Amino acid sequence: MQSWLVKVLGFLLAASLALPAAAAPDKAKVEATMKRATRFMVEKVATNGGYVWSYLPDMSRRWGEMEAFPTMIWVQPPGTATMGHLYLDAYHATGDAYYYDAAEKAANALIAIQHESGGWHYFGDFGGEASKQRWYETIGRNAWRLEEFQHDWGNATFDDAGTSEAMQFLLRLYVEKHDPKYRPALDKALNFVLDSQYPIGGWPQRYPLKSDFSHHGKPDYTSFITFNDDVAGENIQFLLYACQALGGDARIRDALVRAMNITLVTQQAAPQAGWGLQYTLDLKPVGARTYEPDALVTHTTAANIRQLFRFYRLTGDRKFLARVPEALAWLDSVKLPADQVRNGRAYPTFIEIGTNRPLYVHRRGSNVVNGEYYADYDPANTITHYSATRAVDVPALRREYDKLIAANPAEIARESPLRTSQPLPRYFLVEEVETSDLNTAGGTRAPEALVKSLNAAGWWPTELKATSNPYAGDGARTPAAGDFSRTRVGDATDTSPYETDHPVIGISTGTYIENMKVLIATLRQ
Numbered sequence: 403m404q405s406w407l408v409k410v411l412g413f414l415l416a417a418s419l420a421l422p423a424a425a426a427p428d429k430a431k432v433e434a435t436m437k438r439a440t441r442f443m444v445e446k447v448a449t450n451g452g453y454v455w456s457y458l459p460d461m462s463r464r465w466g467e468m469e470a471f472p473t474m475i476w477v478q479p480p481g482t483a484t485m486g487h488l489y490l491d492a493y494h495a496t497g498d499a500y501y502y503d504a505a506e507k508a509a510n511a512l513i514a515i516q517h518e519s520g521g522w523h524y525f526g527d528f529g530g531e532a533s534k535q536r537w538y539e540t541i542g543r544n545a546w547r548l549e550e551f552q553h554d555w556g557n558a559t560f561d562d563a564g565t566s567e568a569m570q571f572l573l574r575l576y577v578e579k580h581d582p583k584y585r586p587a588l589d590k591a592l593n594f595v596l597d598s599q600y601p602i603g604g605w606p607q608r609y610p611l612k613s614d615f616s617h618h619g620k621p622d623y624t625s626f627i628t629f630n631d632d633v634a635g636e637n638i639q640f641l642l643y644a645c646q647a648l649g650g651d652a653r654i655r656d657a658l659v660r661a662m663n664i665t666l667v668t669q670q671a672a673p674q675a676g677w678g679l680q681y682t683l684d685l686k687p688v689g690a691r692t693y694e695p696d697a698l699v700t701h702t703t704a705a706n707i708r709q710l711f712r713f714y715r716l717t718g719d720r721k722f723l724a725r726v727p728e729a730l731a732w733l734d735s736v737k738l739p740a741d742q743v744r745n746g747r748a749y750p751t752f753i754e755i756g757t758n759r760p761l762y763v764h765r766r767g768s769n770v771v772n773g774e775y776y777a778d779y780d781p782a783n784t785i786t787h788y789s790a791t792r793a794v795d796v797p798a799l800r801r802e803y804d805k806l807i808a809a810n811p812a813e814i815a816r817e818s819p820l821r822t823s824q825p826l827p828r829y830f831l832v833e834e835v836e837t838s839d840l841n842t843a844g845g846t847r848a849p850e851a852l853v854k855s856l857n858a859a860g861w862w863p864t865e866l867k868a869t870s871n872p873y874a875g876d877g878a879r880t881p882a883a884g885d886f887s888r889t890r891v892g893d894a895t896d897t898s899p900y901e902t903d904h905p906v907i908g909i910s911t912g913t914y915i916e917n918m919k920v921l922i923a924t925l926r927q
Contacts, residue, residue: 427853432921433496435853440492442860443485443914444504449475450514450528451507452482455839456866457909459859466525467840468551468899469541469870473529475511477522477564480837480912482508483571487830488915490574494828495925502578509575512568513587519610520594521558521565524551540873544897546770547787547890549691553615555624558594559608566636569595570643570830577647577826592644595637596657602667603660604681605633607690618774623690626680627664629702630690634661635709642716646824658820662713665706666721673735674758675728676703687755693763693775693788697752700736701792703729707799714806718815726803733796736760742781747791752777762790768886768893769877786888787898832919832926840868840899842912847920862917864910869902871895 426432447457452475457464466476475482486508493501515526527534534554542551550561558565569591576584598609604627613622628634638661641654648654668681676698678687689696707729714722736758737748750760762784767773775785784790806814815821836842843864856862874895882893891900 426849426924426927429925431853432849432924433498435856436492436496436918436921437498437500438860439856439862439914439918440489440501440504443911444507446860447909448507448511449473450511451509452476452511452515452526453485453508453911454525455480455911456841456864456868458866458906459908463872465840465868465870465899468545468548468897469872470525471527471529471533471537473533474525474527474537475515476525477512477515477568478524478562479564479567480839480915481525481564481567482511483564483567484831484837484915485911486512486571486575487567488918490571490578491829491831491922492918495922505575509572509584512572513584516568516587516590517558519558519597520590520592521560521598521609522568523558524562524564541897544770544873544876544895546773546877546892546896547693547785547898549617552617552770555608555612555615557608557610557612559624560598560605560628560633560637561607562631563636565591565594566640569640573640573643573647574826574830592648592654595640596653599637599657599660600627600683601660602627602685603662603664604628604668605637605661607633607680618692620689620692623680623688626682626688626690627668627685628680628690629665629668629677629706630679630694632705634664635705635712637661642819643826646819647826655820662717662722665709665713666725669706669725669729670698670755672728673732674698674753674755675725675732676700676753677706677729678702693765693777693785695752695761695763695777697754697761697777698732699752700733700749700794701751703733704792704794704796704799707803711802711806714811715814716818716820718811718818720807720811723803723807726799730796730800730803733794737796738791744791746793747789749792749794750781751788751790751792763788765887766881768881768884769895770892771877772879772881773877773886773892783887787890829922829926831915832923834919837912837915839910839912841866841908841910842916843910847917849920849924852917852920861909862913863907864913865905866908866910867901867905868899869905870897870899873897 454464454466454470454476464470486505489501489505538554545551572588576588606625607628608624611625615622641658645654679699680688680690682688710722736753752761754761761777762781763777765775877895886892891898
């Protein structure tokens with residue numbers, strides 16, 4: 403699971419684009435480069451208007467977070483909706499209708515795979531149900547560390563902001579020209595958010611509710627109230643945009659109020675005044691995947707503190723600040739001694755409820771069949787695909803709290819979208835954080851270098867450092883030779899993505915997005 407726009411996951415790499423800054427090229431060159439790169443993506447890469455994350459140049463293999471069939475498109479960012487947002491950004495920067503048409507193609511792809519409930523899954527398969535089931539029976543169920551892909555729930559998910567980004571894109575496209583053909587899918591998505599919300603204000607990870615994937619003795623976690631990957635925050639943002647664009651529907655405002663309040667009622671009592679990843683319906687912190695134990699979670703606590711600051715700015719209601727000092731004090735209480743801090747990560751990810759002791763996650767075995775995860779108090783030999791410690795800037799949070807508590811509440815909320823009518827942002831991606839498709843080329847992106855480095859075919863060559871084992875049959879019950887306790891992939895039957903030492907050059911959707919953002923920003927200047 404990852405956050406909105408799939409924040410950089412550690413697979414960023416040095417690329418040929420890491421060139422010193424140069425004078426900006428003229429507008430005509432920038433626009434020509436943008437158009438040529440976009441034509442390649444729209445006319446050579448897209449599947450029915452949709453995209454995955456990366457491709458081999460001959461299209462013989464392709465990947466989203468996992469390997470995909472040629473008939474599949476990805477919703478999980480940076481996927482099809484991310485591309486749609488980018489096309490609208492390019493349309494605003496250039497006025498070229500080609501980009502609006504490309505955005506419509508992305509929207510049509512998303513509408514075609516929209517779940518009947520109104521949300522979206524991580525991906526859609528234009529090959530139909532049989533193709534999707536074949537994928538789950540081969541690639542999906544053998545991804546040892548990606549448990550969310552091992553089972554087909556047959557519903558939609560809020561995880562990784564896929565549904566949220568798709569909804570925001572459809573809303574933005576509808577508002578652009580008020581084309582009525584987009585309103586049914588948009589209304590369906592809005593109702594999905596409203597219908598799936600629990601009365602107390604939180605959302606499950608997946609909806610309609612299912613409980614058919616108990617795993618290694620843990621209950622199906624997808625119906626639990628979810629904070630992980632900012633599920634509540636993303637849904638709140640969509641509802642705020644809906645308020646701004648569609649009017650102050652009483653249902654939307656009621657949902658917003660309840661959504662903000664769930665953060666208050668799930669905060670634990672002092673001295674452990676933090677939050678967990680998810681909650682049972684009787685508001686007890688609970689784990690999710692088998693490497694996410696029942697625990698309080700430091701990075702989720704920091705994220706929820708920031709959300710409380712946001713809610714205060716939206717409402718001017720000091721109740722959202724009332725218990726922030728308790729949460730900050732709890733974070734202080736679990737900070738590691740200086741001699742145990744590595745790379746600025748001073749806070750254990752998981753803290754045991756009751757004892758306040760750090761929990762550390764390990765694994766044994768070699769694949770999804772014989773492998774298992776477990777938690778204990780030993781900080782040695784932890785898994786590497788889910789960080790055991792976190793960097794949390796508690797002093798910055800405390801400074802922000804001090805600033806807000808000293809401010810006039812009425813002044814703080816004066817420009818709130820809950821109080822004043824505001825248009826949607828004109829650009830969604832240009833000023834956003836960097837996206838990653840696990841292969842996005844890193845380095846400095848100078849406009850002149852981007853113009854020069856687009857190849858003759860119309861794409862920016864990128865090292866595909868993230869790869870996966872092709873499906874090779876189900877894993878054996880007996881572990882393979884070797885130590886897989888700290889690797890990102892197990893034995894040859896594990897289809898989880900991993901970083902290879904022998905990358906090939908290929909096409910990266912994330913690289914295209916990041917480079918286009920730079921060129922769009924150049925035009926705006």
